[in-house]
Amino acid sequence: DAMVIQNPRYQVTQFGKPVTLSCSQTLNHNVMYWYQQKSSQAPKLLFHYYDKDFNNEADTPDNFQSRRPNTSFCFLDIRSPGLGDAAMYLCATSSIPRGDYNEQFFGPGTRLTVL
Amino acid sequence: DQQVKQNSPSLSVQEGRISILNCDYTNSMFDYFLWYKKYPAEGPTFLISISSIKDKNEDGRFTVFLNKSAKHLSLHIVPSQPGDSAVYFCAASSSNTGKLIFGQGTTLQVKP
Secondary structure: OOOEEEEOOEEEEOOOOOEEEEEEEOOOOOEEEEEEEOOOOOOEEEEEEEOOEEEEOOOOOOOEEEEOOOOOEEEEEEOOOOHHHOEEEEEEEEOOOOOOOOOOEEOOOEEEEEO | OOOEEOOOOEEEEEOOOOEEEEEEEOOOOOOEEEEEEEOOOOOOEEEEEEEOOOOEEEEOOEEEEEEOOOOEEEEEEOOOOHHHOEEEEEEEEOOOOOOEEEOOOEEEEEEO
């Protein structure tokens, strides 16, 4: 089945220790997104890739970086995690022409704990 | 500022009855609206959508209504089933950005 896969499902890191979250997709979608969701809050878009074009949200902290080495994979790097970065991180994909919209397909998420 | 709001954190209904989940938005540039359902330990899954040129879209037991003048949309589930128990997220998009803005979700519990 075509799907969006996130690894690991649960990640524990120490305050200030860099961590990388992984997302892969078999849908061959051109757009990939990273969201942060804190408890009982709306998922918040951090950034997205339209093909290879990186699009950062204005309020995404510099602490968060992303890489998309190819169509299938996208990584979220948190350079120096703080306690406030503990959250569920959701990866999503979509197949949309620029200027159009379509539903997004989500992975199961990675729950990040910062000690 | 929260552009998409779901003011009811939770809703409980009896099996077989109607569930109505509500969502309000503030940005008049939004022209596409979606509902997602999320079970514990899973990512959100797309449920139904509606374009701003329509006021109603129906898919089986699920119907979404859009009231543009009130900047309000609602999701109706009829009849509700225990398997519908989940968190429901409303999301909005504008065609010039292609990005989704989510509400904070409503937890629906359908009691047998």
